[in-house]
Amino acid sequence: MSSNHALFQRALERIPGGVNSPVRAFRSVGGEPFFTARADGACLWDVEGKRYIDYVGSWGPMIAGHNHPHVRAAVERAIQNGLSFGTPCPAEVTMAETITRLIPSIDVVRMVNSGTEATMSAIRLARGHTGRARIVKFEGCYHGHADAFLVKAGSGALTLGTPTSPGVPAALADLTLTLPFNDFEAATALFDAFGVEIAGLIVEPVPGNMNCIPPREGYLQHLRALCSRHGALLIFDEVMTGFRVALGGAQAHYGVTPDLTTLGKIIGGGMPVGAYGGRREIMQQIAPAGPVYQAGTLSGNPVAMAAGLAMLELIQQPGFHEELARRTRLLTDGLQAIADGEGIAFSTQRVGAMFGLFFTAQKVETYAQATATDTAAFNRFFQAMLERGVFLAPSAYEAGFVSSAHDEQIIAETLEAARGAFRAVKN
Ligand code: PLP
Numbered sequence: 001m002s003s004n005h006a007l008f009q010r011a012l013e014r015i016p017g018g019v020n021s022p023v024r025a026f027r028s029v030g031g032e033p034f035f036t037a038r039a040d041g042a043c044l045w046d047v048e049g050k051r052y053i054d055y056v057g058s059w060g061p062m063i064a065g066h067n068h069p070h071v072r073a074a075v076e077r078a079i080q081n082g083l084s085f086g087t088p089c090p091a092e093v094t095m096a097e098t099i100t101r102l103i104p105s106i107d108v109v110r111m112v113n114s115g116t117e118a119t120m121s122a123i124r125l126a127r128g129h130t131g132r133a134r135i136v137k138f139e140g141c142y143h144g145h146a147d148a149f150l151v152k153a154g155s156g157a158l159t160l161g162t163p164t165s166p167g168v169p170a171a172l173a174d175l176t177l178t179l180p181f182n183d184f185e186a187a188t189a190l191f192d193a194f195g196v197e198i199a200g201l202i203v204e205p206v207p208g209n210m211n212c213i214p215p216r217e218g219y220l221q222h223l224r225a226l227c228s229r230h231g232a233l234l235i236f237d238e239v240m241t242g243f244r245v246a247l248g249g250a251q252a253h254y255g256v257t258p259d260l261t262t263l264g265k266i267i268g269g270g271m272p273v274g275a276y277g278g279r280r281e282i283m284q285q286i287a288p289a290g291p292v293y294q295a296g297t298l299s300g301n302p303v304a305m306a307a308g309l310a311m312l313e314l315i316q317q318p319g320f321h322e323e324l325a326r327r328t329r330l331l332t333d334g335l336q337a338i339a340d341g342e343g344i345a346f347s348t349q350r351v352g353a354m355f356g357l358f359f360t361a362q363k364v365e366t367y368a369q370a371t372a373t374d375t376a377a378f379n380r381f382f383q384a385m386l387e388r389g390v391f392l393a394p395s396a397y398e399a400g401f402v403s404s405a406h407d408e409q410i411i412a413e414t415l416e417a418a419r420g421a422f423r424a425v426k427n
Helices: 004-014 069-079 090-102 115-130 156-160 184-197 219-230 249-254 302-315 320-342 367-371 375-387 408-426
Strands: 036-040 043-046 051-054 108-112 134-138 176-179 198-203 233-237 260-263 274-278 347-351 354-358
Touching: 051 408, 069 302, 090 108, 090 274, 090 302, 108 115, 115 134, 115 198, 115 233, 115 260, 115 274, 134 184, 176 184, 184 198, 184 219, 198 219, 219 233, 219 249, 233 249, 302 320, 320 347, 320 354, 320 408, 375 408
Parallel strands: 134 176, 134 198, 198 233, 233 260
Antiparallel strands: 036 043, 043 051, 108 274, 260 274, 347 354
């Protein structure tokens, strides 16, 4: 079997940067990525047989752990009947009914194949519905890679250091207005200046692509009020937070009702799935019910729907999210105590089963504060954890994820690794 290094060399020859999604290349933390041979529960095993406790969870979907037997069995059953039909299938109806039951702000939902497709379609709908052209997003928020969002974007785009990707026409970027997250006055001022031109404001209600930054008390309510006052649609991008920070997503956790919601990750159970939905009269603008066009060869794919529905069954078990939040707290409190003991400037944040680690003593509430943390220290910590068999997101600007497979034993093992890793950070 090939080594990680040999595979990466081959990949570099034939895949841009050796990867099919930039953050996987470890550019921001240094070194080379490992190649996963298999995944189970809380762990990944690379092609050389090394085991890693995984806090990336395939970037979010694996909230019940990898290779969950319930999800796998659903997929195995579905593939007996064929992989794709190109006609409506029953599982799509069940999926739409499940999503609309779990997220009451969604009356009607359209399935797509990724989070990017969901957000891209949602802003087309916002523009079509309002007849306005401008959209508002936040610095450091990531909504996938559609042109309109690659303006001061988070995630991998943030570590590349260009405010807007080459290839995004200036004329299009000009339509995307950006705001600093958690700043009340800036949002009010922007809406005062541009309100009648704004089709929609899109926000990660708990930004997870500039590390993990919870909204200040009342901030999401403030955005809701501004959008209502100025006739713009409030779009919650819950691709990451949906079904994770609470069963009903961040909108349930914070009690704020958006007009449109975008989903992804968990609803696919590990298969490529996204969705967008919202108020009936807005969603009825989508073709063929209405004039705003959006389509997909593989949308509502029967195998993907089976995986997603099985995952949604798992997370509806009573107490599922409360237990995840408790485990996440065990992890972040444990890390904080070790860092404090070592005298390292370190802080953590968490909402439900989503967490952020910051190499700074301050509480981080803004993008400016997140980007001012000691990323070199994070990178040393990342490498030291990796060496000790713990895989954190390979960037100081990504949230971490805990799954139900991360039991107390796994968390204790992680904290043991962290003891050595924090010491390594100091030296
Ligand atoms: N929106 C958010 C909040 C995300 O975190 C992501 C991906 O990480 C996306 C959208 C894009 O989703 P995808 O990578 O499935 O296109």
